[in-house]
Amino acid sequence: MTTVAMPNVGSALDRVDALEKVTGRARYAYENFPADLAYAVPVQATIAKGEISAVDVDAVLQLPGVIAAIWHANAPRLAPRNGDPELAVLQSSRVAYRGQYVAVVVAETLESASEAARVLRVRYDADEHDVELRPGHPGLYRPDHVNPYFPTDTEQGDPDAALAAARVVVDATYSTPAEHNNPMEPHATVAVWDAEGLTVYDSTQGASNIRDTLAPLFGLPPGSVRVISPHVGGGFGAKARAHPHVALAALAAKQVGRPVKLAVTRQQMFAVTGYRTPTIQRVRLGADADGRLTAIVHEAIEQSSTVSEFAEQTAVPTRMMYAAPNRRTTHRLVRLDVPTPSWMRAPGEAPGMYALESAMDELAIACRIDPIELRIRNEPDVDPESGRPFSSRNLVACLREGARRFGWAGRDPEPGIRREGGLLVGTGVAASVFPVYRMPSQATARAEPDGGFTVRIAAADIGTGARTVLTQIAADALDAPMDRVRVEIGDSALPPAWVAGGSAGTASWGTAVVRACEALMDVLHGRAGDVPPEGLEASADTTQEVRAQRRFAQHAFGAQFAEVAVDMDTGEARVRRLLGVFAAGRILNPKTARSQLIGGMTMGLSMALLEESVMDQEFGDYLNHDFAQYHIAASADVRDIDAVWIEEDDPGLNPMGSKGIGEIGIVGTAAAIANAVHHATGVRVRDLPIRLDKLVHGVI
Amino acid sequence: MRVHIDVNGERLAADDVWEGESLLYVLRERLGLPGAKNACEQGECGSCTVYLDGLPVCACLVAAGQAEGREVVTVEGLASGDDLDQGLDEVQRAFVEAGAVQCGFCTPGLIVQAHSLIESTPQVPEDADIREALAGNLCRCTGYEKIIDAVRLAATRKAQNKAAQKKAPR
Numbered sequence: 001m002t003t004v005a006m007p008n009v010g011s012a013l014d015r016v017d018a019l020e021k022v023t024g025r026a027r028y029a030y031e032n033f034p035a036d037l038a039y040a041v042p043v044q045a046t047i048a049k050g051e052i053s054a055v056d057v058d059a060v061l062q063l064p065g066v067i068a069a070i071w072h073a074n075a076p077r078l079a080p081r082n083g084d085p086e087l088a089v090l091q092s093s094r095v096a097y098r099g100q101y102v103a104v105v106v107a108e109t110l111e112s113a114s115e116a117a118r119v120l121r122v123r124y125d126a127d128e129h130d131v132e133l134r135p136g137h138p139g140l141y142r143p144d145h146v147n148p149y150f151p152t153d154t155e156q157g158d159p160d161a162a163l164a165a166a167r168v169v170v171d172a173t174y175s176t177p178a179e180h181n182n183p184m185e186p187h188a189t190v191a192v193w194d195a196e197g198l199t200v201y202d203s204t205q206g207a208s209n210i211r212d213t214l215a216p217l218f219g220l221p222p223g224s225v226r227v228i229s230p231h232v233g234g235g236f237g238a239k240a241r242a243h244p245h246v247a248l249a250a251l252a253a254k255q256v257g258r259p260v261k262l263a264v265t266r267q268q269m270f271a272v273t274g275y276r277t278p279t280i281q282r283v284r285l286g287a288d289a290d291g292r293l294t295a296i297v298h299e300a301i302e303q304s305s306t307v308s309e310f311a312e313q314t315a316v317p318t319r320m321m322y323a324a325p326n327r328r329t330t331h332r333l334v335r336l337d338v339p340t341p342s343w344m345r346a347p348g349e350a351p352g353m354y355a356l357e358s359a360m361d362e363l364a365i366a367c368r369i370d371p372i373e374l375r376i377r378n379e380p381d382v383d384p385e386s387g388r389p390f391s392s393r394n395l396v397a398c399l400r401e402g403a404r405r406f407g408w409a410g411r412d413p414e415p416g417i418r419r420e421g422g423l424l425v426g427t428g429v430a431a432s433v434f435p436v437y438r439m440p441s442q443a444t445a446r447a448e449p450d451g452g453f454t455v456r457i458a459a460a461d462i463g464t465g466a467r468t469v470l471t472q473i474a475a476d477a478l479d480a481p482m483d484r485v486r487v488e489i490g491d492s493a494l495p496p497a498w499v500a501g502g503s504a505g506t507a508s509w510g511t512a513v514v515r516a517c518e519a520l521m522d523v524l525h526g527r528a529g530d531v532p533p534e535g536l537e538a539s540a541d542t543t544q545e546v547r548a549q550r551r552f553a554q555h556a557f558g559a560q561f562a563e564v565a566v567d568m569d570t571g572e573a574r575v576r577r578l579l580g581v582f583a584a585g586r587i588l589n590p591k592t593a594r595s596q597l598i599g600g601m602t603m604g605l606s607m608a609l610l611e612e613s614v615m616d617q618e619f620g621d622y623l624n625h626d627f628a629q630y631h632i633a634a635s636a637d638v639r640d641i642d643a644v645w646i647e648e649d650d651p652g653l654n655p656m657g658s659k660g661i662g663e664i665g666i667v668g669t670a671a672a673i674a675n676a677v678h679h680a681t682g683v684r685v686r687d688l689p690i691r692l693d694k695l696v697h698g699v700i
Numbered sequence: 701m702r703v704h705i706d707v708n709g710e711r712l713a714a715d716d717v718w719e720g721e722s723l724l725y726v727l728r729e730r731l732g733l734p735g736a737k738n739a740c741e742q743g744e745c746g747s748c749t750v751y752l753d754g755l756p757v758c759a760c761l762v763a764a765g766q767a768e769g770r771e772v773v774t775v776e777g778l779a780s781g782d783d784l785d786q787g788l789d790e791v792q793r794a795f796v797e798a799g800a801v802q803c804g805f806c807t808p809g810l811i812v813q814a815h816s817l818i819e820s821t822p823q824v825p826e827d828a829d830i831r832e833a834l835a836g837n838l839c840r841c842t843g844y845e846k847i848i849d850a851v852r853l854a855a856t857r858k859a860q861n862k863a864a865q866k867k868a869p870r
Contacts (some may be wrong), residue, residue: 014796021804022792022811024735024775031734110729111718184739184747184805184840233737233805234840266740463803463841591799595846599802602843627744627838635844636835642845 006476009469009656012591013482016468017231017461026231029203030188034259037190038067040252041113042245042262043103043120044271045095048129048620049337052093055103056121065112068256069120071103076254078217078247085308086340087217087247095124096307097339098620099271104248106256110263129337131620133278133303135173139334140301143311146331147347148502150313154385157326159284162295166286170362174283174355174686178613178622179276180269181344182632183462185233187264187273189246191253197224198250204229205240206499208458211492213242214250227492232462236603237343239462240501243273270625274342275613277302277312281355286326291367291374293324298356301332305340309333312341313348317433317667318356320553323380337620343501345603346663349434350670354607354688357430357671361678365413371429371675372399372408383553391552391652394583395431398559401646402429402581406561416682423565424699425576426680432558432580432668436659437504440543442495443512445474445520447536453478453485455516458494459509464662465592466505472589473510473656477517487513495539503556503660506588507653508542514655515540552652556584556659560601560672566680571696573677575605578641578669585648585659593661597643600665605641606633607666608673612689705767707731708777714764723767724748724759727774735775735808739838746837749809750774756816775808778815790861791815794854795847802841810837814851824855 020026045052057069075090089101102122107113130139143152163169190201197220204210207227215222232239245264253260264273279302286295300314315329344350364371376396382389403409411427412418418425443457455474461467467489475485488494498508519538524531563577580601587593610631613622624630643665650657670688678684683698703717703726714730724741727733727750739747741760748759751773759772781787791814794800801807817825817833825833830851831844839847 012799015799015801017804018796018801019788021801021807022775022788022795023779024733024808026804027734028737028805030738031728110725111720182840184745184803184838185737186739231804233739234803236840263738266742463805465802592802595799595802595842598843598845599841600843603840626742627740628742632838632840633843634835634838635831635848638831638844641843 008472008475008482009588010586011589013468013472013589015465015592016471028185028231028233029190029201029229030263032190032201034190034192036258038106038108038256038258038260039110039113040104040106040249040260040262041117042101042248043105043117043122044268045098045100045102047095047124047126048098048131050095050124050126052095052102052122053125054123060105060116060120063112063116065108066105066116067108068106069103069116070252070255076251078251079219081216083213083217086244087213087242089244089248089251097271097305097337099339101244101248101272104252106252106260129620131336131338131615132617133280133334133336135280135301137334140332143309143331143333146311146313146316150316153330154319155328156385159295159297159326159328162326163284163286163297166294167289168287168363168366170285170359170366172283172359172362172686173280174358175280176278176351176354176688178278178615179344179607179611180613180630181236181238181274183234183236183238186266186269187239187243187245188262189249190259190261191249192259193253199226199228200246200250201228202246203232203239205232205235205460205462205501207460207490207492208496209499210242210246214246217247218250229460230490232460235462235500236345237347237501238273240343240499245272266627267625270613270622271339275339276344276347277341279314279351281314283355283359285359285363287363287367289367291363291369291377293322293378295326296322296324297328299330303334303336303338303341305338306335307340310341314352316348317352319385320383320555321356321431321433322378323384346434346666349663349667350607353433353667354670357668358674358686361428361675362684372403375399375431386553388551388553391554392648392650393557394646394648395557397646398557398581398583402559402561402579406579415679418680422568424568424680425565426676427563428672428675428679430560430668430671430675432560432664434503434556434660434664434667436554436556436653437502438507438511438546438654439498439504440546441497441508441512442539442541443516444495444537444539445516447520447524447531449531449533449535451484453480454488455485455513456488456494457509457512458492458497459489459505460500461489462500464500464505464596465589466500466509468592469506469588470509470513474513474517477514478521503662506658507660510656511545511654512540512542515542550652554653556582556664558582558664558668560668562672562676564673564676564680566677566695566699568699571692571699573609573690573695575673576639578605580643580665581646582643582664583646583648584661584664585650585653586657587645588656588658594643596661597665598641600663601641601643601669602633602638604666604669605638605673607688608670609689701765703764703768706771707733708773717764719765721764722760723762723764726764727759733774733776737805737808739805746813747806747809749812749837751812756813775811778811789815790857791818791854794850798846798850798853800842800846800850806837806839810834810839810847813837814854817851818855818858824852824859
């Protein structure tokens, strides 16, 4: 494959939808008001496990404005068949986790519905619940695969013998808490039924995907469901699949025969829109005296709900990061009476690389080797597990460039000795990685009689800049100025496309856009550029191209550098400097890309120091379910932060030569910060987040 | 009850307002102004920030009745037009140019908050002051860096515009 010449691609252009967003005109899912609209407010289970015995529907039907109260005894039947069991809303009396939807009230106004939902009496027969992920849990089992389709366990050589024989061994257990995606826009769905079928205005990362989920659930052909989603206020994985509220809104609208709006509140989001599983990870590294790895073992345990299995790929990045002849990775899962976890930005890589890159720092100290040098010594020539060549791998270049920019040279590795007044100061480094994916998508390109072009694809811009970057890509492929090209996305009526997920949006959609534009250009050339009054259209489907792709090991890489200062009186850690250096193919728009990468790094800072969803063992609920108690980084938490990149020319990727950048920014950040905290204080925190109570005893 | 509010320079009235409704709800649901966003509904995220009698407030924490007869300015009211070259407020223009917008959901509240900071600060504010002033406006996408750039840029331009106006002959 060759990359195409692109004058707009690579330019730091303004976001094409920025004007709508700064003036308040961009419309999000909730902001659709079809005629005769009714409001739905869900009722959530107040037990973590058991059966619903009765719901006192009649009492709330007497309240003013209430139209319907729906629970499993009077709900329309759905046909979840092979689909996600989470979407079988109000179909059974079973309660599988606290916060699960047990009923929904529909009323003329939001106030009426909220009040009725508040007073609706639901009776339960409660069972004993178990909501605690712990090592040695008797329910731990080996899932068939981990997300999305990776082998659960891998092993090469004899890691146990290699560890026993190793000159230096690191054996440490790291844990990460449950974390919630918390996009700024809470999930919302407006469902409208008419003679032709179902239309939903939804906040989603993939309109085609939601359509294909809803259609079978309601026994409709896909063509009878339309999902409209022009602007999405962030997702980070939380909107990459339909969560139960989407089905609940459509079900309620069907039952009452009116359009229904359902807005998930911030508090409700903590139970019903997915989260990152907590993890407990044991990492064992064996090395010779020079720090050359002889064995790598990474064993992860995680949780899922009793409703459905989501097995995160926590140890998967360890399969390809470093060379070592003897290696093992395993994943064990326990099904608890908890909400179902799902994708959150860099599932697998974000928690997994915190553990691996912390362990690498511990190994560097044990071997008395600079942590950058340690990583360079263990750089593999090919993917150590599959033996496949990397299409491009510039981790070492990122580490070296980062070291130069950050001022790493001459760093004294001795921990706990740099004092500035009442502060202890330290620096840390960690590697970052994210796999490159590309998925089949379709697009159409149209030449309009006025000389303009329209490109259509059911892509999603969740704040990434996809609408802008696809316009750049299309303009270059059509050899047209940007302002003559209009890209339409965010609607399942457009040619079907992959979700904004797996950092694969631009690669997947961009390929389809380029191929559709190329096909249109061929048609135009055949007509000597003549466009008839009805316009000209060409389409592309990349299924064949994507499937035929040569099987390289393909990943984006990065190096994260952090400087922290820890208050010796309080134990409070603050990040003074954060630098990320990335190698992610060709950067298509430096303005949107830098913001994406810095945003990811900031979420990593937040993961390192702040984010933790605390499970209430007694009641089975995430206790801190709002922004007052679940802290995410605010502007005052961030100081000097920058993201830069090394340009890669990798023709094996896609026509744009790009790798995804949506997730790699968060990967490795927490480890770099934890390593810097150790360098500052001598305290190794193996349990995120790095709260002051974990440091204060070590620094006083 | 009926509530009258001066919104973006226009006297508007909303009928059948329930006593428990917030100003945010009235703006979004009754007055057709969904610019201010509802992202937490308890005053923690700043996405619903609007001016109330010249002071930035979380509209979700103001009861609709409290706004009776008062002046509200939302993000929709900051621009006199929607052309990037004219009509936009400097803060809006800077957010576009600096790349401070991603998903756009925190943007309206941040723009009002930043506008207030700049209007109430005689000089161009220091970065630390910008970060502190915007610390009640959460953003999950950008990592804030480009937002800080935008505020600095807008403040600099506004200061230059003021200086130019002073110099200009009357």
